[in-house]
Amino acid sequence: MIRVLLVDDEKEIREGLKKVFPWSDYGIDEVIAADDGDTALQIFRDMRPDILITDIKMNRMSGIECLKHLYNEGFPMGSSIVVSGYDDFDFVKQALQLGVMDYLLKPIRLDELKGVVQRAVDLVRAERLRRFNQDFLENNVKQAMPRIQEQLLQELIKKDNQNQLDSRIRHRLTSVNLDWLLESSVVLLLLEIDNMKAIEQSKRYKHEKELVLFATDNVIVQTLKEESQRQFTIFRDAKDRCVIMLEHTQGEDTTTSLQLAELLIERINKYVKVNVSIGTSAASDKFSKLAMIYNEALETLEHKVIYGGNRVLMTGEHGEDKEFAEIHLSELDALLDLVKYGSEQEIVQQMDEFPELVRTWSYTNIRDIQQKTFEWLLEFFKKASAAGYKDCWWEHNVIALWEQLEQYDTMESLQIQTTRYLMEVSRGFGQLSQSHNQILMTAEQYMKKNYADSLTLQSVAEQVYVTPVWLSKLFKKEKQNTFLEYLTDIRMEKSKDLLGDIRYKIYQISQLVGYKDPVHFAKLFKKTTGMTPKEYRNLRGIQDE
Missing domain, CATH: 3.40.50.2300 (Response regulator)
Incomplete structure (x- = not known):
């Protein structure tokens, strides 16, 4: 017209x-x-x-x-x-x-x-x-842009680009609207759907792999848009893991990125109905190191074989245990282990987090805080009773418990009184509970017997009837080692014995000590001993295949 x-x-x-x-x-x-x-x-x-x-x-x-x-x-x-x-x-x-x-x-x-x-x-x-052709071209470019970006980023994570001034790479990043990667520090999150092969073969998701991936990507993008003001890009690697590159502000710690990762898992669980694990990297301020931080996140993600899936796995020294290193008052199972096995000093130190717990309730009225504290204590007492605590006075004196809490109208006084209740439960358990040494001894025996299996902190904790967070804490406190380090030491010692046996190939030894991936096994062996499995064999006079 x-x-x-x-x-x-x-x-x-x-x-x-x-x-x-x-x-x-x-x-x-x-x-x-x-x-x-x-x-x-x-x-x-x-x-x-x-x-x-x-x-x-x-x-x-x-x-x-x-x-x-x-x-x-x-x-x-x-x-x-x-x-x-x-x-x-x-x-x-x-x-x-x-x-x-x-x-x-x-x-x-x-x-x-x-x-x-x-x-x-x-x-x-x-x-x-002219406008039609321009709109058509722009629309085609817009539709193709995610794929063009993905191809470029897949290329960049395959190998380090040592020359940061590579004009070709810089031009390509700029042409696909990723020039922010040239100037910003980046944190990489690598997200993998747990047990994807089982999902593909199930009746529910058969022939729906792409739908699951699409829904997962949508949740990731929507969450990052809503919860983060930082620039980001996401793409799939060669094995359909979602790579998230997130702008990292100089000087900040990784807490914000970790909180985002935990929120992503929570929302994907809720809306896509699948479990996912996320491996993290340290921040890098050089785009030429994208391959390095990708491999770092990938290596961290591999630890889910040890620690189980549907969780955030963190990088850095002892990072794989970091999520289990601290007890939170909202995690009543872990708190109960602390009360059963910990010292009075440890309980008092843990209760210093009480104000932080109250802040998570988002209440400002003291009456509401008293009510929530009352409910929190009742829930804890129920768990203590189920775990063998005998003196269940509170069951017949619930009103008295409430009336006592009503008397304390400051955060400090509420903290002191709730600490007294925890101390009382701790003394009530008395000699009923195993000692630290008994728990660790049982855990060690189980690990030394079953090292070839896919052991996780969760599975071993179940064998000794404590929470993963408490078992992790015991390993660090008593062994000065993380659970993973201790398990790795067991496996490496066994692998040294097997490497002296000419009947076994190196890839077979990897399987026998609990590692499905021979490459990962070789990396761990060299990190532990300073030499590759083949070099170790040669040193013992055995010529490998």
């Missing part, structure tokens, strides 16, 4: 042109008339006609003033035509400077008007075609 706006303060001229000229022959569907520049300006703003034909001199607002307004407001002048008398050439000159297509002299001759209108219609159609 092509629309024309005719502007002339003489009714006979504008109505005559509107009725006499064969507009439809030129593909023009609608002709609108205006009697002055003011009216024309408003019509132009509201209806955006394609072609403007206006007299230059009119009462009130003239045609040239109308054109100036339209020009200043950014409307295109290319298909505008002005009509003037012989003595209006200065106005015509101004109009041409504004970019109008042509002018006609009065009295208007139809043959001249036909030629000018045809040119204007051709310009309108050419501009529409």
Whole structure:
């Protein structure tokens, strides 16, 4: 549809042109008339006609003033035509400077008007075609952009780009709107759906792998948009793991990134109904090191074989145990282990976190805080009772418990009183519980017997009837080692024995000591002994295959 706006303060001229000229022959569907520049300006703003034909001199607002307004407001002048008398050439000159297509002299001759209108219609159609092609191209580029970005990023995580000034890489990142990676420090999160093969083979998800991946990506993007003000990009690696590159502010710790990772797991569990694990990397301020931090996150993610899935696995020295290193008062099972096995000093130190627990409840009224503390204590007492605590006075004195808590109307006094309750339970357990040494001895025996299995902190903790967080804490406290380090030491010692037996290939030994991936086994062996399995064999006089 092509629309024309005719502007002339003489009714006979504008109505005559509107009725006499064969507009439809030129593909023009609608002709609108205006009697002055003011009216024309408003019509132009509201209806955006394609072609403007206006007299230059009119009462009130003239045609040239109308054109100036339209020009200043950014409307295109290319298909505008002005009509003037012989003595209006200065106005015509101004109009041409504004970019109008042509002018006609009065009295208007139809043959001249036909030629000018045809040119204007051709310009309108050419501009529409140009915009269509541009929109088509931009839409194709927009649709292809994620794939182009993914291909480039997949290339960058395969190997380090030592030359940071590589103009080709810089240009490619800029061309796909990833230039922020050139200037920003980056944290990498590597997210993997747990037991994907089992999901693919199940009736529920059979033939729906792509749907699960698509839904997971949507949750990730939506969460990062809502919860983070930082720039990010996500893509899939060669094994369909989701790689998340997140802008990292200089000077900040990794807490924010870890909280985001935990939130991602929570939301994917809730909305996609699958379990996922996330391996993290340290921050890097060099885009040339993307491959390094990717491999770091990948190596960290591999620890889920040891610690179990559906969790955040952190990088760095002892990082794989970090999530189990601290007890939180909201985790009542772990708190119960502390009360059963910990010292009074440890309980008091843990209760220093009570104000932080209260903040998570989002209450400011002391009455609400007292009520929530009351509920929290009742839940803890129930767990203690189920674990063998005998003195269940609170079951018959719930009102008395509430009345006691009501007496304490400050955070400090509530903390002191709840600590007393925990101490009372701790003394009540007395000699009922195993000692630290008994727990660790049982755990060690189980690990030394079952080292070839896919042991996790969770599975071993279940064998000794404590929470993973408490078992992790015991290993660090009593052994000065993390659970993973201790398990690795057991496996490495066994692998040394097996490497002395010529009956076994190195890849077989890897399987026998609990590592499905021989490459990962070789890395751990070299990290522990300073040499590869093959070098170790050669040192013992055995020529490997």
